[in-house]
Each structure stands twice: as structure tokens, then as C-alpha cells.
Amino acid sequence: MRFTLRRITVLVLTVVSLIMVSLVLISSFSGSYFHRIDKLASEKFDEVGFRNSNLKVRQDFHYSKYVFSGTESFINLFNDDHEKIKSIPLNDKCMAFFKNFEHNNPDWEFDKYDSKGMQYDKDIDKKQRFFEENQKRLLSQRKQDGEPNADVITHEDNKTINVIFKSQVEKTTIIDQGMADTITMMRLYGKCFLNNPDVKETELYNSFTSKLFPYLHNTIPIFETSNSTDPLPEDSWPIYNEINDDYDVVHNAFNSSTDNFIDFIKKNSKGRGIVISATTRHSRDVVKLVRVLRALNNKLPIQIIHKGDINKRSMEFLDIAALADIDFLLSPSISAEHRDFLPELNMLEQYRSFGSEFPKQNIMYVNVANCINRSFKYSFPGYSNKLLALMFTSFEEVMLLDADTVLLMGAEKFFEAPEYKKSGAFFFKDRTLRDYNDFLESNFFTKLMPANENSIETLFDIPLVTEKTLSNKFLTGWRHSQEAGVIVINKVDHLLGLLMTFPLCLWKEPVKSSIWGDKEMYWLGMSMAGDESYEFNKYAAASVGEVTTNPKNKHYSNSKANEICSSHPGHVSSDGKLMWINSGFSFCKKNGYYRDRVKFPFNQYDNKDLAVMFSNPLKVRAALVPPDLPEMRAIGSPIDDTPEKEFKDSWKLRRKDSDEINVNMKDGQSRVDVITDWDPQKGWVKSSVCFGYHYCAYDLVESYNQPDDGSIAYDRGVLFEFDDETSRKYDFLSKVWHTGNSRTRPEGWVYAKMEIRKQ
Structure with missing residues (x-):
């Protein structure tokens, strides 16, 4: 074939055109291509597919991705000029924001998120579990209906379950955004009205008070x-x-x-x-x-x-x-x-x-x-x-x-504590139990805080939370952080933080299953308000009572660890003084003498002595604070949970405490109450006595970070022992408390109070 100049020119142009078309096609379809790949990965119904789905959910829900829904509408009022917005006087800026919000959301009202079928699912980053539960439910129904092949899950079944799963993710996404938006509105309410000494728009103030707090009259x-x-x-x-x-x-x-x-x-x-x-x-x-x-x-x-x-x-x-x-x-x-x-x-x-x-x-x-x-x-x-x-x-x-x-000390001393004087909010740490929370739990609460550098709060000079809050045990993987038996607070200075706790009460999920009652709500509420002016006491909760000195009554009979078994957590000041205890002064919060007398270590006691011990108050002679827990989840809620899983898996390689051994007993297996061959593995070991309110605490625990040379390293807690004078004072207070059951009236007592009608 003869290649004329004209043919060569046409050929070159054709090749160039094909290359250009290919580039355009690659460019135009790359997004959809990778979307399809992502979709295919998420729809694989195997371990890899489930994990990819979990990572995607965590990535999408991560608190750093949160943006208030009304942000774009607000900044558009100022032509997207962030610096201009920051320079506007606060009252003018606030009026613009709330007027704009009212205009765009005329029917907005506080949502409890408790309607049927619209509940927050904090387990959507556990897709495999979701599938297993739904597959089990499906098979059970088929078996009940007498269907053929009732024990087979087909690909079509998995696709149907996947549709349900995606619907659950979508619902949770909507609720998650709505809850975070409500808290953002409350923060702006606090900045513009509650904590603004120069409020101009009182009508707007009253209007949004009614909108944000409809539950309070x-x-x-x-x-x-x-x-x-x-x-x-x-x-x-x-x-x-x-x-x-x-x-x-x-x-x-x-x-x-x-x-x-x-x-x-x-x-x-x-x-x-x-x-x-x-x-x-x-x-x-x-x-x-x-x-x-x-x-x-x-x-x-x-x-x-x-x-x-x-x-x-x-x-x-x-x-x-x-x-x-x-x-x-x-x-x-x-x-x-x-x-x-x-x-x-x-x-x-x-x-x-x-x-x-x-x-x-x-x-x-x-x-x-x-x-x-x-x-x-x-x-x-x-x-x-x-x-x-x-x-x-x-x-x-x-x-x-x-x-x-x-x-156990005067109330005024709590207000005089350096922690309170520094911040106006003095809180106490809970027991360092080895109970953990999940990513979506801690991430949810972090999302309720001003934690995103791109958030609307930066336009209103609302401070973002710092490592002080983000490093809290609760936000880094552990279930228990605050003990709420005593709260010392300047309510006026921290009122917005208190108001933040009310939505937490009303939103049953994911809050109710993530927090024990009100325990974490006080520091969480303040952090949600962008208020980090709070202090925790130095020591975590202690076990309060008497050190076990008789080897035959010890759960770890050959261990050098000190042991205090008690139903009463207590709290020690930074200078080593016992400030208060929880659960009253009775030996057991609930008297279970008849039930517990056959259990270790009470089966080692004379029955008469044991009956007296159960009927009398606790003897306070010492307080033991176990070692602190190691890091569970890194600050910042990383979406890759591999290090966290590896840490949890390492527990399986550790020797077991009695509460772990006994919880998984097989038929015919005897309880293990005394361990002779190793030391405590946890600082707090739960006992079955006192209706499950009893824990044994240890100040010497095998470390989670062991050396490579085969030796055993230990983490150490703190034991506080009280002198005779202090112990006598505690006995006196225990008798004052213990003798308060009388329903006798003083001679000549006249009671004038009218009956209170139930509202």
C-alpha cells in the first residue's frame, strides 16, 4: 500500500482523535467506574466485603465530616466571604443566622427521634453481624413455615438483606445529621443569646427558647x-x-x-x-x-x-x-x-x-x-x-x-478544692473497669461537640474542643469515665452545658445503650457546649473497705497484690483524703446474707460473725485505686480498627480472672474462686456476692505491655491506709448513717406541712 501524504495525515488525525476520545471517556467514566467498584465491594457478602462496608460507614460517619445543614445557606448571605462574616458584630451576625434559619425551616421543631422505624442503629458498622442476625431470623421463619430448603441462604436472600441494611444506614445517617444539627443550633443559641450580655433580639431569643426546649414549660x-x-x-x-x-x-x-x-x-x-x-x-x-x-x-x-x-x-x-x-x-x-x-x-x-x-x-x-x-x-x-x-x-x-x-468531709471543702476553684466544675472519675465502647458510640458524642475546624462555630468564635476532651477515656474506647454521685458546679457559668444534657435524656438511642444513666452526661454536656472549663479529680474511683489480710480469704492467695473487696466505690482527693463513697454505708447495698453465706469468701466465716458483718455498716480502713487502663482507641477516632482489635485479641492470650472463668462455665464444671498460680489480670474483678454490686480491686496487675525477655511486668495502683483517728471518725459517721432508720417522732413534735398533691 502506498502511503501518500494525504493518507498519513488522515491516519494521524484518526489516531489522535481516538486518543482524545479515550481520554474523555476515561475522565467522564472514572468517577462512575470507581463508584461501581466501591458498590461491588460493598455488595460482596463475604468477610472482605463486610469489612469494606464497615470502613466506608465509619469514614462517612466520622465526626470530621460533619457540616451543619444550614451552613451553605448562611454563608451565601455574605457571598461566601468567611473573613467578612467573622468581622460582623455578633448581634448582627446572630440575627442574620436565626432569621435565615427561620425562613428556610419555618416548621422546624425539636425531634425526639423515637418514631417507629426511625431509630438510630449504632451497629451499622458491623455488617457481618447484621447479616448473620437477619439470616438466622429468615431461616427460623422458613423452618416455622415448613418451606423446602429451609436451611439454605441464597444470593437473592443476601441481596434482600442488603437492601434492608442500606435502608438502616440511610435512616441512621438522617438521624445522626439531625441530632448533630440540633446541638449546633443550641451552641449558637448559647453564643447569641444565653451567654451574650448584650442581647438585642429578645423576641428571637424567646422564640428559639421555645423551639429548642419544648419539653420545659x-x-x-x-x-x-x-x-x-x-x-x-x-x-x-x-x-x-x-x-x-x-x-x-x-x-x-x-x-x-x-x-x-x-x-x-x-x-x-x-x-x-x-x-x-x-x-x-x-x-x-x-x-x-x-x-x-x-x-x-x-x-x-x-x-x-x-x-x-x-x-x-x-x-x-x-x-x-x-x-x-x-x-x-x-x-x-x-x-x-x-x-x-x-x-x-x-x-x-x-x-x-x-x-x-x-x-x-x-x-x-x-x-x-x-x-x-x-x-x-x-x-x-x-x-x-x-x-x-x-x-x-x-x-x-x-x-x-x-x-x-x-x-466523709464537709461540703464546703469540695468548693474549696483546687479543681473547683480553677474551673467551677469539679467531677469525679469512675472505676477503671475493662468495659469498652464501640467506634460509632464515641464518634457520635464527638460529632455533637465543636470538633471540626470547618464547622460553622468558627464563624462565631465558639472554641473547638481540644485534646483535653478528645483524650477522655470514654472517647478513646473505654465505657466508664465519670462517676456522678457528686457533681460540684457553678450552674450559671456552665448553664449551656447543663442544657445540652436534656437532648441526651430524650434521645433514647444511641445514648441510652452507650451511657450508664447520667454518669457521663455532665462533662459531655459541657464539651458539647464548647466549654472545657471542668476538672476531674486526680485519682480514679477506689474500692473502699478493709484490705484482705487472711490468705485463706484472698482470691489470689499467692499474689503480692493488695486486695479490697467491697460494694462501695470511693473517691480520694489529690492529697490522699477520702472525700466520699457511693452506695450508702451498708456492707452490701442489698443485704444478701442468706444467699451469699455459701459463697467464697463468706463460706470461710463463722455464720454468726458473717450475719453481724452483713447487718452492720462497712468498716472503712483503706481505699485502693487500681492501675490505670492502657490506651484502647487513638485520639481522633481512627476508622481503621485494626490496632484496637489486636489489643482486644491480646486479652485472649492473657490468663483469666475468676469473673471471666466463671462466666463461661460448662455443665459439671466447678466455680473458680481462688487462683494460686498467677496474679490479677485486671484492676477490678467482679464478684457474684451482694447481688452483683461487689468488686475486688487490686493494686498490682500484670501489664498489658510485657517485655520480650519473658519476664513479667506489672502495672501498679495506689493503696491509701487510714490511721486510727481517721478510722474512728469513719466509724462514727457510719453509726450516724446506720442509725437513721428510726420512724420515731420527737416528743411534742407538731408537723404542719400540707399534703403535696401529685401533679
């Missing part, structure tokens, strides 16, 4: 003093006057037609006091707590918060505990406990030797039932009442106590 509580005939008039507000140990009452303080109750609480909460949330069910514990407060010479006023669910009789005995003369309160004739427990300790004769004066207590009852919107009446059960108590107390500086908390 625009009113204030009803207050009632001890042994009074009537509560204070409605819309009255008491302000504690320390000089005369009484309240100055401001009448007609609140107008529900015009006032904003959140703004009112922030501006009018004054003074310092103790707050306890209580119902009739809790009243016996609160009576004992009030007695201990008297023994500690408490001078702070007390407010007991309720929802009309504490009866007249309970309030009467609370008032007796607070107001009765010492001769009655400490009389040995009141109850058998006075005579049977430490009979040599005559409290009436010896209380002064312990420095106690037993001042009468100033108690006020606060009924918050009307403060909750009727449609949300049942949305605040149990622990959430503590959050209502913290919100609606008239105090600015609050010590919030559980009913079964026992203080």
Missing part, C-alpha cells in the same frame, strides 16, 4: 420550706441569705407571659447549696444523708427537688432528721442499731470528741412538676430527675448529691 418551680403550712406563692423566687441562714423571697419574680425562664434562671440563681433529687422511694437514704451532713457540721442550705412524687410522711421524717434536737437524734433508746453496732461508741456522749456540733439543717422542697411540658411528662424518668434538679434549683453554686452518697 415557661415557668419556675414551687418552693416550700421545712415544716411550713404552705408553699411560697407561685412565681416567687428564694435567694439564700447566708448571714441569717434564711431565704429572701422575691414575690412576683417571674412573669410567664413575658419572661424567658432560661434567661431568668441564669440571672437569678444565687448562693451556694446542696441539691438532692428525691422521691418517696429514696427518702430513707436521704434521711441518713441529712444526718451525716449534720455530723459534718454542714452550714450550707439544702434543696430537695421532686416532681410531686414524695409524700408527706417522707418529708416529715426528713424534717425531723434536719431539725430534731441532738438529744433525740443520737439517743441510744431510739433504735436497736444504736445499741448493737459499736456499743462502746455512745454518740450522744462522744459526738463532740469528733468535732461534731450537729447544727440544724435548712431544707427547702422544690416541686418542678409544672416546669415540664405535659406532653413530655414521662420523658424524664429516674436519673434524669437529677438534671432537672440541677436546672431548677435557685442556687448558683451547686453540690448535686445522689440519695445514697455519703460525704
